[in-house]
Amino acid sequence: MANMVYILFLPTILRQVTYMFLFFFMAPAQNFVVFQPSFLTATGPTISSLLIGDTSNISLYLRTVSPSNTTAGNIGSPSCVAEETQWVLTSEQVEKTAVRVQLRLTKSLRLCGKNETNPDCCPKPLCVLETLQVSACVNGTPQSSLLIQAKINALLVPTNAGYDNKTIIPNQVYQPLGSCPCDLTFRACDVRCCCDKDCSPEELKLFVSSCLHGPFGGQVSPAPDYQCTVQASENTPDWFPFLCVNSPLENNPYLGLFYEGDTIASKPGPSFQRPVLSAPVPVNAYVQGSPILTINDQYFTIPQMVFGQCVNNAPVAFLKNFISYCRHLLHSCPTASPLQTETTDLGINLRSGQGGGVRVDVIDELAIDLSPFISHTDAVASLGGGLVCENVTLALDYKFSWKANDITNVTLTRTVGTITLDRNVVLTTSYSAVFLNGETMNEPNSGNPGYQVGKPVIAGKLLDTGLIKRTSINLWKPVSDGLCYTAEKKQILFGENSTSGCLLPVSQQNLTQCKFLRETVGSFQAALVTGTYVSKSGNPDPLTMTGWLNISFLTLNSSPVMEVTTDSCYGIPSHQHIHVWSLIKGIVQGEPQREIHALQVSYSLSTWAVECGGGDVSPCVDPMKTQLFPITSSVTFSDIPTNIGQLKTRYQINFTEYDCNRNDVCWPELVFPITKYYTGEPYSQSLAKGLILVFFFITASILGTPWRQIRQAWSSAAL
Template sequence: MANVVDMLFSYLFISRQVTCVLLFIALAHTQNTVVFQPSRLTATGPTVTALLLGHTADSSLIVRTVSPSNTTGSIGSPSCRGDVTQWVLTTEQVGKTAVRVQLRLEKNLRLCGENETDTDCCPKPLCVLETLQVSACVGGTPQASLLIQVKIHALLVPANAGSDNKTVIPNQVYQPLGSCPCDLTFRACDVRCCCDKDCSIEDLKLFASHCLPGPFGGQVSPAPDYQCSAQSSENSPDWFPFLCVNSPPENNPYLGLFYQGNTIKSKPGSSFQSPVLSAPLPVSAYIQGSPIFSLNDQYFTIPQKMFGQCVNNAPAAFLKDFNVKCVNVLRSCPTGFPLQTLPTDLSVEVKNGQGGDVIVDVIDEVAIDMSQFISSTDVTSDEGLVCENVTLALDYKFYWKGNAITSITLTHTVGTITLNSSVALTTRYSAVFLNGELMGEPNSGNPGYQVGRPVIAGTLDTLDNNTGSVQRTSINVWKPVSDGLCSTAEMKPVLFGENSTSGCLLPVSRQNLTQCDLLREAVTSLQAALITATYVAKSGNPDPLTMTDWLNISFVTLNSSTNTEDTTSSCNGVPSHQHIHVWSLITGMVEGIPQRDIRVLQISYSLSPWELDCGGGGVSPCLDPLETKLFPITSSVTFTDIPINTGPPKTRFQVNFTEYDCNRNDVCWPELAFPITKYYTGEPYSQSLAKGLILVFFFITASILGTPWRQIRQAWT
């Protein structure tokens, strides 16, 4: 059984690698050339799978065995001349531009016996050790190659695997278990049982680093700390020789698990099925974050993203906006929710939070431009399976007032999709909460900022009556995506209390470095696009009409007086780094949660020289004036807590004199008479003082009447 489990683990590991390789199909782009994905593999089992991507219509596959050169150590260039190998090559078309290539070993991995003459077995434990090269050839010319390093060990299958021979274990009530509890198979090597006498030295090398631990593998657990043999003379405490336990190591408590006794039924383990959710508890009035309920006391659900995955039945929360996109690969027309919806699925009755209900008003729209929903337009054509009324977007608008929902409007966008092979469909789901006709502004705390919420900023907008109103915006840092270039990079808001550093890459050529003023202006405009605000909110719920709730953002002016010496291949003083420094202060506690306010927000720039480095092998940017080199543009944010001033500074006597300080001294003399001091609050002070004086009286009386005073009186007389 142990051998079969070990073989299953090997196949599961290979299957996981195959699954990871198949994921590259969604990422591969159609090309005129062919390429193996991956281009190198290490095989430990009898099956190897890879993908051939690109234009594979005229390609033929050739397999041969290769070996590294004795002089250079390299494999050599691919060849279209095949060899006779012990591998069978099969292919399977999995798409227009992808072919699954599979190699299967035509050899029995059973270890040969001592006098066995059958050649279809492994003479050594290391059964197969070779290097294969699979070449994709077009007209006798290799276009791509796959290199496979094969290292397969023989399966440890005993000769009498079909028998029921087991190791005879004596009655454990009267005899201790043997020194090797994992030796379960009679006259055969048990996998991972390093104490099995039937295992040869070659067998032990296969699992020497994966032996069964503890007493199950014949290894007695370490002696506990109370054992006399566990402590040495160097680190043993003073009391140890008198209180330690002297017991032989064979008397291990874990061996009691092997004794015969009453059978204990095992409890069922954790299930990988979806958990059973408890019935929802409807609320009388909605508050921020509480789930929205339908009229039949069920969660009102909208497709959302949970932990990076799209969930079709996720509960919608009151006053929680979201906008998500889900990608689905369609190979046939959808039949269920949410891609195919009925009027009863969308026009539902929802509790309004005041004892009544509202009905979702559905507005149907037909999408004309399908480019924003279908990312793989090359796989669609006029001929194919036509899917009508496919849901492309569900946009909800919740109108609320107080703790109630006044109305719900849903814009249901549908379209027609033509399926030729498969289509990558991107659907959009969103929900916004509008107070009247205005969108509710999300806060970052009440009142102080909470860690992980966005920092609120804004710009001043002067109204008609000369009063100022701050329009909310955000302070951003770089969020590189895709290739990491600044042209494709996005922005992400600064989250309170979370330090971060990010950036993007800007391609710069030698021609750009000859126009340093334009280059500095371009970098400055890129950094300025991150922060368009001039004010920052002190607290997490600022009032846009109250200017005392906002602070001016201080910008550190660039030092233009610095002498910059620009050359034909370098520019100095480039504002490549933008740093945001936020100072915050804890102003109080609300229900045990500290409330933090922003006191200062400063934005500074670091100037750095940009120049072309033509050393080594990268000399092309210095020769070609249009050849570009990537330079980093970074942004960072740092939060600093301002310490709270607890009072006037201590004097030198208070700092240095610690003899009577119980917090900083091991000996605390004021606590010697603690029951009769004012710090003792266990009972009234008068009672503790009276009891203390009575104890002092008894102590003096016992001292006078005791033996020492009697001897003194006798000596005196």
């Protein structure tokens, strides 16, 4: 009783947490279930709650209740009879005594247009207003209920929303630019941009007194004083009409600051012929990043990962390669997309980008090995009584062939398989899109032209066609158990030193075959560096060899090693070290451009022997007992200084009286421009001009007043 009184006086939040802990401790002992929370107010299309307790034989039912039962105090009796609603009820086992219950609205939240009769849209801004009840039943007897008050408004989305909201800049060869540089947002009013055509009169009143002035606000800058049109009646010199400039005000020098212009290459020919311009790019042509559309002007979508969640209807962007993995918990055979797909639904027509259409060609492949897709291998065992799910879609791989702004061909490889459900199965599906220009994939670069820190180092290998195919230089990326057989690889990133490794199980019997053990470890290490060339810059050309360097491999000692004992092996290449030398080749727009000067791959040899210390003698007694030995890899980046300069002598280091960089007074500068410290022009010209100045100085001294007075004084003294 004293404990209960103490709990009642706790703060509200702490009291609720205490009740939750008491409930979790009491739930296994008592055979009941409860929703947490038991009352929800929903404002979106997805609702989630937890059902806690003994959930082994629980069945869930959803129905719509009358408005009179919408209060938490008057829920009404739960019902174990399901009703047809506009919601989809799903459940997922998250713990032994907890089930996540989710409701998803099947109705679109798009606001209906004028005279539109589509029942899927919302006729009013308040789209959904209803009360739902989820009942948890065991053998037709209700155990607990969840009451949900749904109040959802329609989504106000522009009818022609693009992939992003950036302003579409027309082709500058055919369209004038700079009319409103502050218009930065497409189909939206920019604050203080009074020339923005998207601003309504009501919005303009809010900032009409604070409009952006000058060319940035769309106003032509004041005409300069040298313009012929600016002839003020006052203070105008007589020579102004002869030296003024006639130029239209549209030739604003600020226009180049807003947009990156295009140029037209001139063709040789008579100057009086008018150049023929190429036709403008159609407005519906694809550019990098724009969404791909179907022939019906709908977004072409593929399941993708967005903010950590798998979205079934995510748009595909032009020239954006991706690969996504989605996890599904299967309680029964799937019946809907994307796990069950039809060829007629996948083979749709897309807009090519040049006014035509291109059809998706579907190729089916049957997956025999389901281990890459199913996490629990025992779930696919063919046992008696298992539920067989046929033609389950495991992967969708799209290949887009493109040229310029046009999609020329689309091929879809659909991987299907048969899954046997003996219990719940976690299925991992993959979705990818690759854009190919001819036979080469649009691969991202690591800089332009110099490498950027944090971007992958680009390697390559020479094909028989003379083309260099891109590959990667990797380090170990251990996952799960950390063994080398299951470890993944990660690319080395420019400028980032790193060390990683994996573990290899070795028994005493393996140590009796040292040659085979060295070859096994060497093959593991060799798989990290698959290329023979490395790119100097971050945007290499696969057709020329001048931009590539040979990777230097320090070969191991090939002489046979005499083994002294049978329980240890010498010369195991357990560590691989990659050393990259880089230097700065120049500066572009204030950014140093780094290039790779050399790349070397070396190995460190070690001795492996089974250890029986620590009280564990089983590895030495049992020849099949294994121990874990590390296989490591590392990368180091070193900068080569560019301006080393000549080495100074001891005299130059100690005698600094005439060093202009270390003294306030520089004596050699007093005899400019004769000395070599003057670099404004060639030394021969400066010497000639200096001697002419000396000659003029001597002549002026002889013929000048001081020399005349000296001659007069000399003549007086002589007399």
